[in-house]
Amino acid sequence: MNLLVLSIAALSGLGALLAFLLEVADSYLGFYGECHIDINEGERELVVHGGESLLSTLMEQGIFIPSACGGRGSCGYCRVKVHEGGGPLLPTETPWLEPEEVKDNVRISCQIKVRGNMYIEIPPELFLIKEFRSRVEALYDLTDQIKELRLRLIEPDTITFKPGQYIQFQVPEYKECPESVYRAYSIASTANEPDGITLMVTKVPGGLATTYIHEVLKEGDEVAFNGPYGDFYLRDSDREIMLVATGSGLAPIMSILHQMAEEGISRKTTLIFGARQKKNLFYLEEIEAFKKRIPGLEVILALSSPEEEDRWQGERGRVTDVLEKIVKNGANKEAYLCGNPAMVEATVELLTKKGIPEELIFYDKFT
Amino acid sequence: MEQLGLSAPVIFFAAIFTNNILLTNFLGMCSFLAISREVRSSLGLGFAVIFVMTCTSGLNYLVYYYLLVPFGMEHFRFIAFIIVIAAFVQLVEMVIERSSPVLYVILGIFLPLITVNCAILGVALFMIIRKYTFLQSVAYGAGGGIGWTLAIVAMGGIREKLRGAKIPKPLEGPGIALIIAGLMALAFVAFSGMIQIQ
Incomplete structure (x- = not known):
């Protein structure tokens, strides 16, 4: 009996000692302290805790970099110019970048970590990208396959976008969809009524977002989205x-x-x-x-x-x-x-x- | 078998050349085949293995003779060795992530998999079976790690050279890698006449 207790205690002690050592190591090695991120030469200055990816650090600070895959490194959209503090180019970034982009310090922001002070450059219109809460004002059939979805903004209560741009609609967890996902929809309404947006949603058999909008969503429900994104907008010319x-x-x-x-x-x-x-x-x-x-x-x-x-x-x-x-x-x-x-x-x-x-x-x- | 006759330096060199853990015992094959496409990443993984093997052979020696033997818990040696190794790999992972993000990405899943690299557990078990002293164990661990690194770096170099070569289609990839590993093992067998430590 004594031996049993003793051996269990000895083994647990060994485990506890190792856990303690690792904890000490982590608090030293995993700690990057306070990092300053300078965006566009002083346009914004962020003070953040290092250790997370640049993408999620910026997201936490309310700066939404377009990303379709959510930071897995499989879409290559979340490009950001990192002039200082990005560290060496990683093998997980190179497939997405052209040689000229590499020369311009373009990086895939979900792959690099904030490890110290950084100087980055992002297009100023990305500051317009926000996370919105909104209420379903109207939802009806345009055809037997397409529904119109009109959203009235709650917080923030206005959106600034270029006509032609899109938003990322957040599909919450529901029966068919075990975790929340984002899907992109173009805005169909005018930019001059900034307190709401209209989307058109085609039903896709088995589609997580379209099934949600077509079958679960009701008028009066609250939904979230972020945006606007995209470079599909009318260019100024005489053509x-x-x-x-x-x-x-x-x-x-x-x-x-x-x-x-x-x-x-x-x-x-x-x-x-x-x-x-x-x-x-x-x-x-x-x-x-x-x-x-x-x-x-x-x-x-x-x-x-x-x-x-x-x-x-x-x-x-x-x-x-x-x-x-x-x-x-x-x-x-x-x-x-x-x-x-x-x-x-x-x-x-x-x-x-x-x-x-x-x-x-x-x-x-x-x- | 009594090993007291062999001094630590002899065991160290024997572990590198005559009893190379990879090429004579065939332990640690999976990462040897998977990470040996380039010399640079082979070297990175190799250094990680050297560090883990050297430290864990010493630590496991202490754990075995000062914790397990006094309590009569030798039958717990697998679990004890494995947690010591796992904790060390965790530490190495933290260090590499901090100091070299590129190497961290290249090694990817194989870094945590050192935990179950059979060569590392193999070293710990051999040193018990062969009744090494502390110094001999550390020398065996360091030599084993260096030998493993030597083998994977040599393999990386050969595979880099082979990149431009015309290889019969059915042998591309793992096929040719296994053939190379076999030829390398034959070459290392030639050393085995010098010293024997088993």
Whole structure:
């Protein structure tokens, strides 16, 4: 009996001693103390505790760097220029960075740790990115597959965004979804009513976010999102504008149309809105109203496989078929595409062949 | 078998060359095959193994003869050795993360896996079986670690050279690595006539 107690005590003592030593080592080795992060030459100065990744440290301080994978290092979006204090380039970063970016000190912020004072550079518009709480003001069907979701902001109560940008909607835990995830949705509403945003959500079978929005969410519920993100917005030039959308890809385009109407932009503009059948088209009255408010706007609706009862008089075929027909010379045009990746890829290929410079074709792929 | 006749330096050199723990006992193979694509990362892991092996052989000696033997708990030696090794690996991980983030990322999961690197437990068990003294045990641990590092760095160098070579398709990757390991083991067998420590 004595021996039993003794041996257990001896073994536990050994374990306890080792645990104590490790604890001492950790408080020395894992402690980085107070670190100063200088952002954009003094625009913001953060004082933080070191030891976490740069991405999560910035997130804690309310600076949201776009990240689709949530810091696992698998998307490569969370780029930040780190001029001082970033340490050596890590093998987990190199796959995402071009040689010029490496020369410019671009780093993947979820992979590097705050270990001391840093000097970093981030685009100033990222300061506009915030975490919002909002209430569902309206939620209804636009088609049998697409719902419109209108959110009224609670805290903060206004949002500043460029028409065409997107937000990351937080899907809370629910039956089908064991942990909270974020999904990106483009803002469809005008930037001039900053107390709310409108999203369009296409139902995806088995999709975590779309199932939540289509089947669980109700009017009056509270939801969270962060944003705005993205470089899909109208560029200032004199070129002719081609707007191409399929399905809920119309969302950012609607926001851009609001902007054109409100700012009196009268550049020659063609909107091509494609769907499979007539029942998949939506927002037709709103688009009609834009035709009156935007002098340069021409609208082409295209159905790829209209049904007999649609009695469709308009264009037939995919949006690429329409573009093939109407775009003669792309040299004086710029294009904004939004919709499923297959459409976007095919359209980019076609439009570059038609002579629109590749850097003037802007797109958002909805996946 | 009485080992008192062999002095610590002899055991040290024997552990590196004639009884290389990797190439004659085939212990610690998994990280040997996985991390040996480049000399640089092999060297990093090698140093970690040297440090862990040397320190744990000494510590395990003390734990065995001053804790387990007096209490008659020799049958607890596996669990005692393993926690000592685990604690040490944890320490090494903290040190590497602090001092070399690049090496930390390259070693990745293999650093924590040193915990169950059979070569390290092997050293601890051999030194008990062969009734080494404290000095002999530490010398055996250090020599074993250096021998392991020598083998993995040599392997890393060969695999770097082989990168441009035309290797028959079915032998690419682990296949050729195992063949190289076999040839290296044959080469080390040539040393074994000099001293024998088993």
